[in-house]
Amino acid sequence: MGLMKKFGLFFIFLLFSVLFASAEEGFVDILDLSKECGADIRADYWKGIYELKKGRTIVRFAEGCPWYLLNMNELITGLDSRVTDDGRFEIDSASAEEVKAFFAANSSVFGGIRYIVLDPGHGGKDPGAIGYFTEGGVKKTLREKDVVLSTALETAKLLKARYPDKEVLLTRGDDRYLKLEERTEIANSVELADNESMIFVSLHANASFNTAAKGFEVWYLPPEYRRNNLVDPDTVGGVDSDVIPILNTMLEEEYTIESVILGEKLLTSLDAQVGDISVNRGPKEESWFVVRNAHMPSVLIELGFVTNREEASLLSSTSYLKKLGKGIYNGIVDFINDFEQTGRTSD
Numbered sequence: 110m111g112l113m114k115k116f117g118l119f120f121i122f123l124l125f126s127v128l129f130a131s132a133e134e135g136f137v138d139i140l141d142l143s144k145e146c147g148a149d150i151r152a153d154y155w156k157g158i159y160e161l162k163k164g165r166t167i168v169r170f171a172e173g174c175p176w177y178l179l180n181m182n183e184l185i186t187g188l189d190s191r192v193t194d195d196g197r198f199e200i201d202s203a204s205a206e207e208v209k210a211f212f213a214a215n216s217s218v219f220g221g222i223r224y225i226v227l228d229p230g231h232g233g234k235d236p237g238a239i240g241y242f243t244e245g246g247v248k249k250t251l252r253e254k255d256v257v258l259s260t261a262l263e264t265a266k267l268l269k270a271r272y273p274d275k276e277v278l279l280t281r282g283d284d285r286y287l288k289l290e291e292r293t294e295i296a297n298s299v300e301l302a303d304n305e306s307m308i309f310v311s312l313h314a315n316a317s318f319n320t321a322a323k324g325f326e327v328w329y330l331p332p333e334y335r336r337n338n339l340v341d342p343d344t345v346g347g348v349d350s351d352v353i354p355i356l357n358t359m360l361e362e363e364y365t366i367e368s369v370i371l372g373e374k375l376l377t378s379l380d381a382q383v384g385d386i387s388v389n390r391g392p393k394e395e396s397w398f399v400v401r402n403a404h405m406p407s408v409l410i411e412l413g414f415v416t417n418r419e420e421a422s423l424l425s426s427t428s429y430l431k432k433l434g435k436g437i438y439n440g441i442v443d444f445i446n447d448f449e450q451t452g453r454t455s456d
Contacts, residue, residue, distance in 0.1 A: 136191065137205035139170070139198045146212040151366075152198070159198050161208070164449065166215040166304075168208050170200065177204065179211055180304055215304070221449040224276045224307035225268055225441060226296040226405075229261040230254070231313075233286025238316035240415030242422045251421045254284065256430065257312040260412060263434030264441075267456075271442065296405065308371060308444070309407035310437065314424060315414045323417040324388025325379050325433075327372040328409040330365060367406035370447070375410060375440035378455065382436035386423065387413060410437065 139159050143150040148163035157172030169178045176186045177200075189201035200208075230253065231237035237253025261279060268277045278299075280292045296309050315322070372392050380389045390411075412433055413420045423429045439455035446455070 135202050136199040137202050142205050222445050223305040224299055226278045226309045227261045228280040228292050228311040229257040232281050238415045240421040242418045251415050251425050253314040256314045256424045259430045260433045261312050263431050264437045267438040307405050309405050311409040313411050315411040316416045320416050323414050323420045324390040326390035326393050326411045327375050328393045329368040329372045364406050371406055371444045372408045374443045378440035379436035382432045
């Protein structure tokens with residue numbers, strides 16, 4: 110009996126070992142999966158969101174959610190995930206195989222950034238900020254709407270020459286008035302094909318009671334801000350309504366990250382063009398209407414202060430506006446290069 114008991118205990122131990130090993134083998138560490146896919150990994154541990162990214166192919170997971178997102182537009186259900194005691198995020202092996210297959214199939218198939226939307230602020234009956242300066246003994250007036258339109262047209266010309274395969278859209282190409290909601294609606298109404306993306310850049314000029322204030326700056330949404338209705342419930346059929354806000358947050362997270370990166374590149378390239386004669390005031394955070402209502406990576410650029418007489422004189426100069434246009438162009442090109450991993454350089 111003693112021998113049988115020992116064999117019985119050994120058998121039970123062996124059975125539990127097999128079951129335990131099978132359970133462990135049934136899950137894949139997200140870090141190991143990223144290496145197998147050749148993808149970069151980003152994790153927001155506070156929000157419990159994990160992302161694998163290779164080129165323009167993106168897979169995103171959220172702790173406790175029985176689904177994951179492919180390229181931010183296709184929802185795959187049936188995911189089993191867990192966070193281990195030592196903090197590792199793991200997904201079931203079947204989903205891991207699906208993710209690897211997705212990366213393999215999409216590694217060279219993506220549309221990249223298809224549309225670039227430039228939004229010159231104000232226009233028509235709305236002149237925007239107004240400044241005054243003296244040139245050759247003559248007092249002159251500078252209107253924001255004219256500064257931003259000229260700069261946007263210069264930027265658009267350079268982008269169209271560089272990217273004949275992309276669509277460069279202007280919310281206005283002349284001196285016309287548009288409501289704020291009309292500007293973002295132009296961008297939001299664009300229908301993107303699978304794996305295609307777009308960016309939104311709004312151009313403005315600054316004003317201040319402090320006439321010594323000068324320089325350029327780039328604004329984007331604060332990370333804690335959340336756009337509403339990014340996810341259309343009709344496109345994710347069969348998903349519980351209480352899951353939609355989580356999907357919305359995941360998509361917003363992507364827009365926020367890309368907006369910050371775009372803003373940084375624009376600041377760097379503007380600094381390279383005009384930093385010797387203007388001031389780089391750095392990145393700013395604010396929930397501007399045109400930025401918070403654009404359902405895509407979006408930033409707002411303040412080109413300079415029309416209320417600073419010296420800078421107003423610069424902003425009235427065609428050659429200076431061309432430099433600003435070139436700076437914005439180079440920043441967008443650098444962003445697209447990273448976004449699409451093309452390896453091309455800016456001018």
